[in-house]
Amino acid sequence: MKITIEQLDAIKELFNMGVGRGASILSQMVDSRVHLEVPKVEIFPSSDIEGLKTSIGLNESSSVNMTFSGSFDGNVSLLIPPDSATILVAALTNEEPGPMQLDPVRAGTLCEVGNMIINGLMGSITNVLKKSIDYGLPQYTEGELDNILDLQSDGEDTNICIATTTMNIENLEVCGKLLVVFKVGYLQELLSAIDAI
């Protein structure tokens, strides 16, 4: 599938808006401005898992994952590197979080933050698509990348959009990566919808 620079820019804008929505809620919660960098967006076919992994560049991570289905199938994950996760949890709970290994404070907090950001993004996407989508419940996992992301396609071709951005909360730099896995065709539909705007 060929994607033009304009389309890529439009997806970037969509991600930017979506993450921005999530971040604005987050900034209400932490009662301080959450500054967001314009995300870097890349698209990989599911056949290029290695390319995707290189782009993600993390061996281990915290992840909030949510599936969606209905008129539009796929799943979306927010990956937060361990260091950023620690900073984020500390900023939100005023508690020093434990190391990875499913510390409940860390898991609960990150699940809610991931939920906010993902919801922001999905809100932007559905606004553009004007289609209703059903959602699964958000799930929190952490560990090695291969274990937390099911990137193996089940025979079907999928496209994976990855957007990397850095949030700045109270001068703390928190990095996050949003992965959206679209089943075949849906990305094209999204691009057409973007083109129609």
Added chain:
Amino acid sequence: MTNKFSKEQSSLPIFDYINEGIFVLKKDYIVRFWNQCLENWTGIKKESIIGSNIFEIFPHLNNGVYKSRIDQVFQSGPPVVFSSQLHAHIIPCPLPNGTLKTLQTVVTSFSWEGECESEALFTIQDVTDHSFRIEQYHNLNKKLIVLKEESERANNAKSIFLANMSHEIRTPMNAILGYSQILLNQKNLSSDQRQAIQTIDSSGKNLLELINEVLDISKIEAGKMELYPTNFDLKDIIVAVSTMFELRCKQKQLKWKVGEFNKSCIVFGDQVKLRSILINLIGNAVKFTKSGEVEFKVTTLNSHQFLFDVIDTGIGIASKEQQHILEPFHQEESGSKMGGTGLGLAISSKQLELMGSKLLFDSTLGKGSRFYFILSLPKGTGKIEKRSERFNNILYLAEGYHVKALVVDDIKENRDVLTAFLTSLKIDVKEAVDGRDCLEKVKEYLPDIIFMDMRMPVMNGEQAIKEIRKEYGNHQFKIVIVTASALDQNRERYIQLGAQEFIAKPFRIEQISSCLHKLLDIEFEYDKEESPEQESYNICDSDLSKILLSNQLHTELKEAAELYSITKLEIAINKLRCENEEYNKLSAVFMDLLNKFDMDGILDILGKLNHEEK
């Protein structure tokens, strides 16, 4: 569509039978459903709340943090999570103790069949108990962190204390041992004087050894012990250690067996540690063997692996003691009678671990022990570093050599002893009292070699070396660091700093001589005669048979030796020396054995002596 309910289920009665709080809000925030569980938790009856606006009952939900996210649900958005960590009391549910339940909430969007408006389904889990346990766990963790920090602080304080203590003890030891060595080098001493100085020297060395053992184990515990590998001939070590123990065994009438190791074998490893391990293991074997034999052998397993064996027919170790004998400060009953710190085996074992080996042993009580280890020593290349034994009998600089030295130390006694020794070698010496003074003296005196202390007021040694190297480059003036700081003996670091050599205080005179020879390429005049103290430790049975001791003195010596009473023994040995000049040699032998805590050796000799009532 999955999130659609049939209108017939509008009473949602099934949710009254689960142990989670469930309520439904219509788009205008009117409560449509309130389950039994929430009734129980909040005390608010469903009849009174259904049909009311939720903000009237719980105004905090009108806050943007909640409302903006719940609004998304009404727009068919994705589920919203209010975690127990960030929003624990979305619906306040009081507990008997006056606090509130901790809640974990998920809000999902759904709509009724035939209707397009979305409503919000709140599912609330009570995680109070769970959170309480997490909090307990976190508090425990915090306490542990505090305790850990406290213990680290204490350990650090211990290390600093040890370093300081070592510095404080080594400084006077430097003067004591330095002067005793200088005096022993003098030719015109009476035998009494020589004996007295020898006692000062050997007691000082013993004390230093004890301090070093305690420091060694502290260094190991602080992870600060490092390997200093050099090229050396394995045969040299085996021969040196064998020579040392052959005599000890002879004195105790033990058979000394040493495995053949004839060929020179150049290897690369930490020879100082290997030597100390072997001395420790064989020393123990000799110490704990009353009769029979002590065997030491080295077997070449392949090109780079060697099996070291020390086998004795001594008292052995009881099986219940065996698991503890490698622990620091552990001494079994028989060991504690023999004196020492109880650190030897622990140090040897840790040193072997550092070298990638393991100290192993088999032992049977009453039959004997075998201590052994396999050590990998790669083949050595290049030059072998010989120990400085050839510098034992130095008189002074050979003719035609001229050396100017600068001794930098803030403590007068330290300067005095080094200056006295260097002067005795006919070296020109000037002194400086700190780094700043050193810089001035360097400028006007232009020494060939600088002996630099590290810890000094005004300007420390490190700073002074940096200044010298900055001003004069890396090659003018040889710098030798002489420091008493035991925990900071990192040769590599000192070399990087710009020094050529490093010597720990208290120094041995041979070290200074060797250093002068190595750095300045000078030669010395040597004393051709064998030094008198070398022969005094040998005494043969025919010599013993000529001695006739008084019963009283014999008993005094015997009792003191049996009771390990060092002071009484020293007094008795002195009496022996005063009684008759012919006994000088015997008293020297006793003194040597006393310094080695070898009471059995003393008792053996006493057993062979004739004694009678005078």
